[in-house]
Amino acid sequence: MKILAVCGMGLGSALVLRMQAEKALKELGLTADLEVADIGTARAIAPSADLILTSNELAEQLGTVKPKVVTISNFIDLREMVDKLKAALE
Amino acid sequence: MADARPGPALSDLLAAGAITIGADAPDWRAAVRAAGDALLEGGATSAAYTDEMIAAVEELGPYMVIAPGIALAHSRPSPAVLRPGISIVTLGHPVAFGHAQNDPVRLVVGLAAPDEEGHVTALSTLAEFLADAARLEALIAARTPDEVRRMVASFEEEQAAAATEGMPT
Numbered sequence: 001m002k003i004l005a006v007c008g009m010g011l012g013s014a015l016v017l018r019m020q021a022e023k024a025l026k027e028l029g030l031t032a033d034l035e036v037a038d039i040g041t042a043r044a045i046a047p048s049a050d051l052i053l054t055s056n057e058l059a060e061q062l063g064t065v066k067p068k069v070v071t072i073s074n075f076i077d078l079r080e081m082v083d084k085l086k087a088a089l090e
Numbered sequence: 091m092a093d094a095r096p097g098p099a100l101s102d103l104l105a106a107g108a109i110t111i112g113a114d115a116p117d118w119r120a121a122v123r124a125a126g127d128a129l130l131e132g133g134a135t136s137a138a139y140t141d142e143m144i145a146a147v148e149e150l151g152p153y154m155v156i157a158p159g160i161a162l163a164h165s166r167p168s169p170a171v172l173r174p175g176i177s178i179v180t181l182g183h184p185v186a187f188g189h190a191q192n193d194p195v196r197l198v199v200g201l202a203a204p205d206e207e208g209h210v211t212a213l214s215t216l217a218e219f220l221a222d223a224a225r226l227e228a229l230i231a232a233r234t235p236d237e238v239r240r241m242v243a244s245f246e247e248e249q250a251a252a253a254t255e256g257m258p259t
Contacts, residue, residue, distance in 0.1 A: 008150035011206045012164045012213075016156060019214050036206070039150070055153040056190065073191045075156035076221040 001032040001089075004046065006054040006062065010038035016075045017053045024081040030089065051088060100212040100219075101243055103176040105132030108200075109235035112182040118152070118195070119144055121187075122163045124179045125200030134175020134202040142170060143200070147187075155189035159230075160220060164201035174209050175202040176216070178238055180230050196230050219245050 003021060007014035014036045021034055037045060039058055046052060046065035054062065056071045070088045074080050108128045115121035126140025142165035147154060155161045177200035184194035199216065203209045219242065220226050232238045 009166050012162050013156045016217050057151045057153040076217045
């Protein structure tokens with residue numbers, strides 16, 4: 001499974017998303033390849049991912065992509081990440 | 091939990107001069123500018139980077155308000171980034187960035203990154219620090235930059251101690 005953490009430039013909030021997703025997956029007992037991308041790259045490589053993690057606003061800018069898009073409102077709230085990943089991956 | 095991550099610690103990226111308490115910012119541009127000024131003061135960036143940070147919000151929207159009350163302001167690696175750096179700016183008054191869920195902003199973190207990964211340890215520490223509501227409130231209530239620096243240092247010591255526990259000696 002490949003999860004893509006997406007932000008505007010791929011080096012700020014997407015890194016936070018990736019590190020939170022790492023912790024959440026550990027808590028859920030799951031493993032996945034986690035990658036970071038800026039929004040432009042994300043559009044291009046989205047078909048190779050199984051899941052995209054991003055903010056509500058960037059999800060709108062991303063438009064329609066193949067993988068399921070999970071939007072995170074509070075990037076540093078591990079509970080939100082765990083709950084949303086769990087719901088998406090079940 | 092022992093994270094073997096690359097790169098300097100949060101304290102290392104938080105240069106002297108890079109913490110501003112109670113910045114007077116009438117709008118989001120001024121708030122981002124305060125974070126840019128603090129990066130400049132800390133020697134991480136040249137003045138052009140501040141404009142690049144503001145342009146990034148104009149281009150991409152206020153998604154950088156990553157949690158209630160917290161904005162992570164940054165732009166891309168560029169010639170205006172002299173070295174990796176983080177700035178912490180508390181705002182005298184909450185400022186609306188136009189984010190649907192996480193407005194208003196009370197804390198702006200500025201990030202200057204010459205590459206995509208060198209700041210990952212510092213950013214990870216910062217995210218963990220701010221995830222605790224009591225720590226966030228204490229940070230926002232800090233009255234001097236030194237107080238902020240001590241909070242960060244003591245959090246890093248706690249983390250290091252927790253990481254050492256249970257490791258083979």
